Amino acid sequence: MGVYVHKSVLELADLTNREKLVLAYFFNLKLKKINLSNKEIALTLNFSAIEIKKIVLSLKNKKYISLVGNTTKREIKIKKNLEMKFEKATFNGFNLDDDILKLDLNTTKKFVLAEIRSLISSKNGKCTASNLHIANLLKLKERAIQTALLELEKNGFLKRNLKNVNGKTERTIILNLNNTATDETAVNFNEIKEEVPEQQYNDEVLAIFKSFPKRPMMSDFKVEEQKSLCLPILKSKSKDELEFIKFVIGFNVKNNESWKAGFMPYMYKFLEVDKEKYFNEAVKLEFDKFRNKPKVNANLQLLNLQLERDLFDFFSEIEESVWEATDLEILKEFKIRYINGYLKFNDIDFNKRALKKIKEYRPSNLNF
CATH class of the missing domain: 1.10.10.10 (Winged helix-like DNA-binding domain superfamily/Winged helix DNA-binding domain)
Structure with a gap:
């Protein structure tokens, strides 16, 4: 009903x-x-x-x-009759279903859950509304919505996912009303979070909390207060979301002049209150560049440098008639003299890169 x-x-x-x-x-x-x-x-x-x-x-x-x-x-x-009009393509209200009514939550949180379900039903199974939008619909303060969402997420009634959509960060809210939600909204949260061992995941969360710079003269009590507020938020995030948070912290430490001067916010304010300021489109683009940058393999870089040096010495010491041999024959001769210096490298990588270098050294008029 x-x-x-x-x-x-x-x-x-x-x-x-x-x-x-x-x-x-x-x-x-x-x-x-x-x-x-x-x-x-x-x-x-x-x-x-x-x-x-x-x-x-x-x-x-x-x-x-x-x-x-x-x-x-x-x-x-x-005594007071209200004019209850129903207009198309506009917010008219929401249905507070029995499964939400029976939850042991205050009325504000029930209203928030009911409105999110209403938005999910009307928006192709997704709720991407901002805190301000929900606050305006429910005639509540944005801070009340922020607090309600944080506590609802902490207690497992919903999950917030962030992802990049056409260069913009989109937040999707997913309901999990103790498996009493409809089939469209019921979600197994264990399937959402990547399969990371719990202890390893908790260690990563704690490391991100510790990486956030402390404000000057920050008391131990304030640190513990921030820890109790922030760890539940961080633990609710997926691995990709944690990577983004870690990047944004590092980005501000390097580029934000107020942070360099010691005027960084408290971590809770950074994560929840001012997140639109820090997790914006420009920073998301920087994160995507960072994530998509080719990974540098230091081992292969060292192999290239060593081959460059040793092949130069090798060709400077032998007769020019060496070019009458094939690339593989030259490589075999090179190995006889220098192989002991390459035992720590993968043999396939060594052969592939050495042959490439030999081709580069071979005079263009003496291609074999």
Whole structure:
């Protein structure tokens, strides 16, 4: 069944979220007179009867409802009618389903989960809305959304994934309502995170936390406070996301003048509050360049340098008639004199690169 919360209810600035939920429930009943007891309302909305009693009295005092009769036989009448229009291609509200209602969460978090599910259903199975967008829809402060998402992710109700889409960082929110979500939204989080041994993954997370520069005169208490805030955030990230975070830290240490001067933010602010400032498109492009840069094999570089030197000495010491031999014959002769210096290198790499060098040394008019 659930409760549909229309945007006209969300816009009531003088009500708390709990009061909005109860009022929305009354509107859902579509009855002129509501004869439900506090206990019955509480059972439906997963509140205590005492909480419902306080909310009903508050709605009465704010003149949204009136109460007729005594405690044992009471009628609730809605006094303030709201205009509940439903417009196409716009936000009209969301349905708070029973599986969300029954969760042991505060009303703000339930609203956030319900709105994310609504966005997933209307946006091809994806929710890419920003914190500000969700806050505007729910008529809440952006900070309240940030806190709610962090705690919901920490407790496994959702996961946030970052990825590069056409040069921009896109965040996708995936729901995991203890396997009570629909087939489209239910996700096995173990399948999302790469298969990395847990201890190794925790060590990587801790290393990233320690790599974040400490502010001058930062107390041990503040360090532990930041650690308790940041480790759950980092542990919720995939390996690719951790690589990006590690890169952004290093990028700012090298390029951000305020960081060089010791005016870096606290790590929690860096990860959550100001993340759009630090994890922006320009830095993502730098990260992609860094990630796609060809990996340097120091061993092969050393092999090339050694061959360059030894082949030069080899050709300077022997007769020019050596070019009458094939490349393989020249390589065989070279090995007789210099092989002891190449025992640590892979034999296939050695042969391949030595033959390439011999071809380069061979005079163009004496190609064999």
